[in-house]
Amino acid sequence: MNKPTLASLAAELNVSRQTISNVINFPDRVRPETRARVQEAIERSGYRPSAAARALRNQRANALGLRLSNPRNGISGSIMDAFTHSLVERADQSGYRIVLFPARTNEEEVDKLVELRRTLAIDACILTDTWLDDARPAQLAEASVPFAAFGRPWGAKDHGRWADVDGRAGAAEAAAHLRALGHERIGYLGWSDGSPVGKDRRVGWAQALCLSGDQEAELAVEVEDTVDDGAAGMAELLSRGATAVVCASDTLSLGAFTVIRRRGGSRQCIIGFDNTPVARELGLSSMAQPVDEVAATVLDMVLAQIADPAVELEGVLIAPALVARQGSALTG
Amino acid sequence: MNKPTLASLAAELNVSRQTISNVINFPDRVRPETRARVQEAIERSGYRPSAAARALRNQRANALGLRLSNPRNGISGSIMDAFTHSLVERADQSGYRIVLFPARTNEEEVDKLVELRRTLAIDACILTDTWLDDARPAQLAEASVPFAAFGRPWGAKDHGRWADVDGRAGAAEAAAHLRALGHERIGYLGWSDGSPVGKDRRVGWAQALCLSGDQEAELAVEVEDTVDDGAAGMAELLSRGATAVVCASDTLSLGAFTVIRRRGGSRQCIIGFDNTPVARELGLSSMAQPVDEVAATVLDMVLAQIADPAVELEGVLIAPALVARQGSALTG
DNA sequence: GGGCTGAACTTGAACGATCCACGGGGGTTC
DNA sequence: GAACCCCCGTGGATCGTTCAAGTTCAGCCC
Numbered sequence: 001m002n003k004p005t006l007a008s009l010a011a012e013l014n015v016s017r018q019t020i021s022n023v024i025n026f027p028d029r030v031r032p033e034t035r036a037r038v039q040e041a042i043e044r045s046g047y048r049p050s051a052a053a054r055a056l057r058n059q060r061a062n063a064l065g066l067r068l069s070n071p072r073n074g075i076s077g078s079i080m081d082a083f084t085h086s087l088v089e090r091a092d093q094s095g096y097r098i099v100l101f102p103a104r105t106n107e108e109e110v111d112k113l114v115e116l117r118r119t120l121a122i123d124a125c126i127l128t129d130t131w132l133d134d135a136r137p138a139q140l141a142e143a144s145v146p147f148a149a150f151g152r153p154w155g156a157k158d159h160g161r162w163a164d165v166d167g168r169a170g171a172a173e174a175a176a177h178l179r180a181l182g183h184e185r186i187g188y189l190g191w192s193d194g195s196p197v198g199k200d201r202r203v204g205w206a207q208a209l210c211l212s213g214d215q216e217a218e219l220a221v222e223v224e225d226t227v228d229d230g231a232a233g234m235a236e237l238l239s240r241g242a243t244a245v246v247c248a249s250d251t252l253s254l255g256a257f258t259v260i261r262r263r264g265g266s267r268q269c270i271i272g273f274d275n276t277p278v279a280r281e282l283g284l285s286s287m288a289q290p291v292d293e294v295a296a297t298v299l300d301m302v303l304a305q306i307a308d309p310a311v312e313l314e315g316v317l318i319a320p321a322l323v324a325r326q327g328s329a330l331t332g
Numbered sequence: 333m334n335k336p337t338l339a340s341l342a343a344e345l346n347v348s349r350q351t352i353s354n355v356i357n358f359p360d361r362v363r364p365e366t367r368a369r370v371q372e373a374i375e376r377s378g379y380r381p382s383a384a385a386r387a388l389r390n391q392r393a394n395a396l397g398l399r400l401s402n403p404r405n406g407i408s409g410s411i412m413d414a415f416t417h418s419l420v421e422r423a424d425q426s427g428y429r430i431v432l433f434p435a436r437t438n439e440e441e442v443d444k445l446v447e448l449r450r451t452l453a454i455d456a457c458i459l460t461d462t463w464l465d466d467a468r469p470a471q472l473a474e475a476s477v478p479f480a481a482f483g484r485p486w487g488a489k490d491h492g493r494w495a496d497v498d499g500r501a502g503a504a505e506a507a508a509h510l511r512a513l514g515h516e517r518i519g520y521l522g523w524s525d526g527s528p529v530g531k532d533r534r535v536g537w538a539q540a541l542c543l544s545g546d547q548e549a550e551l552a553v554e555v556e557d558t559v560d561d562g563a564a565g566m567a568e569l570l571s572r573g574a575t576a577v578v579c580a581s582d583t584l585s586l587g588a589f590t591v592i593r594r595r596g597g598s599r600q601c602i603i604g605f606d607n608t609p610v611a612r613e614l615g616l617s618s619m620a621q622p623v624d625e626v627a628a629t630v631l632d633m634v635l636a637q638i639a640d641p642a643v644e645l646e647g648v649l650i651a652p653a654l655v656a657r658q659g660s661a662l663t664g
Numbered sequence: 665g666g667g668c669t670g671a672a673c674t675t676g677a678a679c680g681a682t683c684c685a686c687g688g689g690g691g692t693t694c
Numbered sequence: 695g696a697a698c699c700c701c702c703g704t705g706g707a708t709c710g711t712t713c714a715a716g717t718t719c720a721g722c723c724c
Contacts, residue, residue, distance in 0.1 A: 098431070
């Protein structure tokens with residue numbers, strides 16, 4: 001009834017611990033008939049190698065750290081949720097577990113990561129929500145904690161260990177789609193927080209439409225990321241003659257939608273960002289972030305670093321995909 | 333530059349490993365001046381005890397397993413998100429980490445939990461999304477994996493290791509609130525999936541209003557948990573003379589809202605469930621689930637079991653709280 | 665037949681923290 | 695002053711796995 005160990009199994013089978021270890025880790029080092037005998041015993045006894053003992057001996061935890069980010073700004077929180085899902089699933093397939101931990105600030109996050117790494121609780125980590133001049137990559141590199149980030153090193157020195165969504169290309173595609181629908185004055189409804197992500201999306205929209213500086217200033221409105229502000233911004237854009245809009249988030253596109261709807265317009269003139277459940281439920285078009293590809297990429301990056309700490313990597317940009325919707329009979 | 337260990341620190345300080353270990357784990361066993369000297373050295377060198385070595389020696393991982401539940405049904409996914417947040421934060425304060433893992437089915441979840449437990453990767457686990465005749469509690473008990481569940485053992489034998497939200501009380505409070513606002517025909521917009529959670533909420537609504545069987549049948553409409561179905565259900569309820577509605581979810585209440593709004597009604601006659609970001613953004617009232625208390629309770633329960641595997645526990649019901657909103661100037 | 669090779673398996677020694685039995689010094693008690 | 699206890703601290707053994715260095719033995723060649 002006690003947990004079987006290498007030693008107890010070995011005694012029972014009259015072979016050495018090492019032979020059993022080899023059957024598990026290097027099967028071809030063992031003669032086929034011995035291997036079969038050992039494997040049978042493993043199955044029968046339900047033996048599982050102790051992760052703790054392995055971690056101690058190999059100096060490797062087979063785990064990755066992930067900060068549980070702060071409750072997200074409203075509706076758009078679900079991107080991180082989806083990203084976490086992909087990451088956990090793919091990590092699992094590579095034999096890695098994800099360890100969650102809380103942190104209120106970036107400093108606390110780095111402290112905890114370094115601590116987790118020292119204590120052999122994780123081998124590497126994944127960063128999210130990178131910001132202008134984010135200090136975390138440099139600090140982690142300093143402490144030689146392998147990492148990869150979902151998000152560019154905006155402004156900071158390029159460390160190459162990141163994957164990000166190409167917001168510029170996404171906004172450009174959205175704008176082009178609206179133009180293909182026949183719209184000639186297409187507005188941009190963005191964030192006033194000065195975030196690099198927001199600026200990037202705005203540039204994509206302006207470039208796709210080949211706008212002059214004056215035109216861009218006229219057709220872009222930047223507000224806080226709330227439904228109310230989105231509605232107010234949309235009203236403003238309509239008054240400036242826009243007939244369609246590219247939004248920096250689904251929160252804003254929801255606000256825009258409330259205005260369009262009241263005036264009897266079609267929801268097809270709005271394209272949001274992130275393809276959240278709300279957009280799906282309301283039949284609003286949105287740019288879907290390729291979180292699965294991003295998760296796969298950052299995972300590959302940390303695994304590569306674990307295998308070879310000196311490996312050189314290069315950042316990767318992945319374009320989002322337009323999910324065009326036409327609403328539903330009832331709520332249309 | 334190498335990682336300090338107990339042995340290396342001990343050699344440097346001319347004390348034994350045990351003394352340092354005592355300073356960390358049982359400070360009062362060591363003379364104050366020795367303690368101070370050791371603590372200083374710990375700070376200076378940045379020494380951290382190896383979690384792997386500890387786990388091996390103590391047969392305890394200081395970690396809890398949590399299945400990353402499947403992408404949730406639309407808008408309401410955020411409850412689990414909030415619950416996870418609370419859990420991670422509180423576990424951290426007790427020195428426990430949360431290990432995420434994916435599972436497609438309940439069987440796979442149990443298998444992985446038993447495996448994680450065997451390999452000493454976790455000490456216990458948290459279950460969520462309990463369902464009618466859920467087999468997981470019995471299976472985990474069988475494998476002697478300590479656990480606690482967010483959700484009652486609907487239908488199954490009461491194992492006592494759970495905390496849940498009292499949906500019945502919540503729906504009753506919502507109904508009473510609407511009546512206090514002067515409504516006399518208050519409908520219920522619920523799920524057609526036959527879920528025990530949904531039935532429970534419906535019972536709360538009916539009891540609070542002292543409805544007869546006929547009245548209940550007339551004023552309750554059950555549909556799928558989508559915005560469109562919610563809108564259709566609300567239209568039906570209005571045609572039956574209802575002037576207000578208690579909804580089983582914010583998804584449904586959003587659907588109901590689209591109908592009420594089109595007819596120029598006030599959003600105050602709608603109360604949803606889960607207090608999701610969408611409800612907040614749109615100024616809709618909703619019953620907020622006390623996820624923080626639930627997380628605290630289940631955490632206490634697993635810690636108690638880790639300390640004493642034979643401990644007897646009793647399930648806990650916690651009432652949700654009404655968050656009354658009145659909309660905003662713009663979207664009102 | 666001596667020596668070499670390689671396959672198949674065994675053995676001892678880590679990894680780093682904690683438990684346990686014990687030792688030496690100092691004080692108390694009879 | 696001898697027996698006893700308490701406090702502080704020591705060193706060995708232990709948790710379960712894997713690495714590195716053996717050992718054994720069959721097969722082969724000159």
